[in-house]
Amino acid sequence: MTKFLVDRMLGQTAKWLRLLGIDAKYAPEGDDERLLKLAEEEDRVILTRDKELGRKEDTVLVEKAPPETIIKEVLSRYEVDIDPLSRCSICNSQVKRIEKEDLEEKIPEGVYQRNEEFWHCSVCDQYYWRGSHWDDITENIEDILDDLDSYENKV
Numbered sequence: 453m454t455k456f457l458v459d460r461m462l463g464q465t466a467k468w469l470r471l472l473g474i475d476a477k478y479a480p481e482g483d484d485e486r487l488l489k490l491a492e493e494e495d496r497v498i499l500t501r502d503k504e505l506g507r508k509e510d511t512v513l514v515e516k517a518p519p520e521t522i523i524k525e526v527l528s529r530y531e532v533d534i535d536p537l538s539r540c541s542i543c544n545s546q547v548k549r550i551e552k553e554d555l556e557e558k559i560p561e562g563v564y565q566r567n568e569e570f571w572h573c574s575v576c577d578q579y580y581w582r583g584s585h586w587d588d589i590t591e592n593i594e595d596i597l598d599d600l601d602s603y604e605n606k607v
C-alpha cells in the first residue's frame with residue numbers, strides 16, 4: 453500500500469488522507485535532498501507543490517486545487533487502503549477505539565450524548581468521533597470514489 457510524504461503547504465490534503473486512514477507524514481523542514489532520502493528510506497511517494505521537486509521520481513507535483521481534487525488524483529494513481537477513522541488527522545499515528553464509558557467528562561457533553569463510537573490518539577491525546585466535519589469529508593469522498601473505476605478494489 454502506498455504511503456505518502458506530504459509538503460507542509462498541503463496541510464489540508466494530509467489531513468484528509470489521514471482521515472481516510474492513509475499514511476501521510478509531513479515532510480521535514482530542510483532541503484530537497486533530505487526529503488528525497490527520507491522518502492526513499494520509508495518508501496513514500498512525495499506530494500509537493502515544488503515544481504523542481506515535483507519532477508523527481510516517485511513524486512507527484514500537486515497543482516493548486518481543492519483537497520477533494522487532489523485526493524481524487526492520488527486515489528486514482530496509487531493503491532491505498534481506505535480505512536476511515538483509523539489514523540490521527542493531526543499526527544498521522546494510528547488511533548484506537550475506546551469505550552464510551554471511559555470518556556465521560558473528557559469531551560463535551562453534547563458530543564458524548566450524540567455519539568456511540570469514539571477513537572483516541574495516544575500520541576497527541578486527541579479524541580475522535582463522527583462529527584459534522586467528518587460527514588462533510590465522507591460525502592466528498594463518496595463522490596470521489598463513485599467517480600473512480602477501481603472503486604470496488606479499493607473499499
Ligand SMILES: [Zn+2]
Pocket residue numbers: 540541542543544545573574575576577578
Ligand atoms: Zn495524534
